[in-house]
Amino acid sequence: MILCIETATTVCSVALCHNDNVLDIQESSKEKSHASLLTVFIDDILKKNNTRAFDLDAVAVSKGPGSYTGLRIGVSTAKGIAYAAGTPLIAVSTTELMFYGGRTLGDYDYYCPMIDARRFEVYTAVYDKEGNELEDIRAEIVTENSYRDILDKGKTLFFGDGAAKCSKIINHPSAFFNDSFQISSRYMCNPASNALKNKLFEDVAYFEPFYLKDFIATIPRKNILGRNK
Numbered sequence: 095m096i097l098c099i100e101t102a103t104t105v106c107s108v109a110l111c112h113n114d115n116v117l118d119i120q121e122s123s124k125e126k127s128h129a130s131l132l133t134v135f136i137d138d139i140l141k142k143n144n145t146r147a148f149d150l151d152a153v154a155v156s157k158g159p160g161s162y163t164g165l166r167i168g169v170s171t172a173k174g175i176a177y178a179a180g181t182p183l184i185a186v187s188t189t190e191l192m193f194y195g196g197r198t199l200g201d202y203d204y205y206c207p208m209i210d211a212r213r214f215e216v217y218t219a220v221y222d223k224e225g226n227e228l229e230d231i232r233a234e235i236v237t238e239n240s241y242r243d244i245l246d247k248g249k250t251l252f253f254g255d256g257a258a259k260c261s262k263i264i265n266h267p268s269a270f271f272n273d274s275f276q277i278s279s280r281y282m283c284n285p286a287s288n289a290l291k292n293k294l295f296e297d298v299a300y301f302e303p304f305y306l307k308d309f310i311a312t313i314p315r316k317n318i319l320g321r322n323k
Contacts, residue, residue: 100279101168102160102188108135109279147179154286157185158304159217165303182295189219195281203248208256216256
């Protein structure tokens with residue numbers, strides 16, 4: 095069995111998988127809930143399924159890109175469990191697990207998962223229908239000419255919480271959009287199982303999230319006394 099942890103966006107999601115099948119799942123889309131809910135979800139799922147961390151074949155975690163805080167919480171929790179239980183750690187690209195979710199939305203030639211990176215940027219990649227990554231994961235400011243080469247070749251689904259801003263910019267008959275797609279640890283089951291079969295494990299001591307962009311702390315507009323700076 096594989097414990098799958100997804101915290102790259104506002105969704106906090108934990109699933110227990112076995113042989114590509116989801117045995118149990120708990121998740122919440124409440125913002126800023128990762129710190130309070132993640133360990134509760136993990137504990138509940140393991141207890142409900144009479145499973146201990148020592149019984150797991152692996153712990154899988156969404157490695158990014160995504161929210162700096164969410165990724166840090168998810169990865170540190172996954173590493174802690176893997177280290178304490180002596181269980182292999184598997185890292186799954188957030189855009190890859192989104193691809194597996196995107197396939198449930200319909201049959202397209204290409205899939206372009208999009209994670210909102212604030213302002214006018216998205217974290218994105220492009221996959222064909224077999225799951226081959228055609229364009230590297232990157233942070234992109236989308237323009238009307240973005241993805242023109244792919245769109246000229248076939249139907250392309252843009253999906254995820256970053257797709258809404260793109261639907262107002264990209265105008266092409268082969269472009270389809272779904273901004274209601276919700277990321278979930280259930281979509282990690284397939285790639286995590288493949289990684290387990292091929293023993294593609296991370297070094298628990300040195301593994302770090304794939305932030306893609308450096309974290310930039312903002313300066314608060316008010317001081318601790320509530321006065322404007």
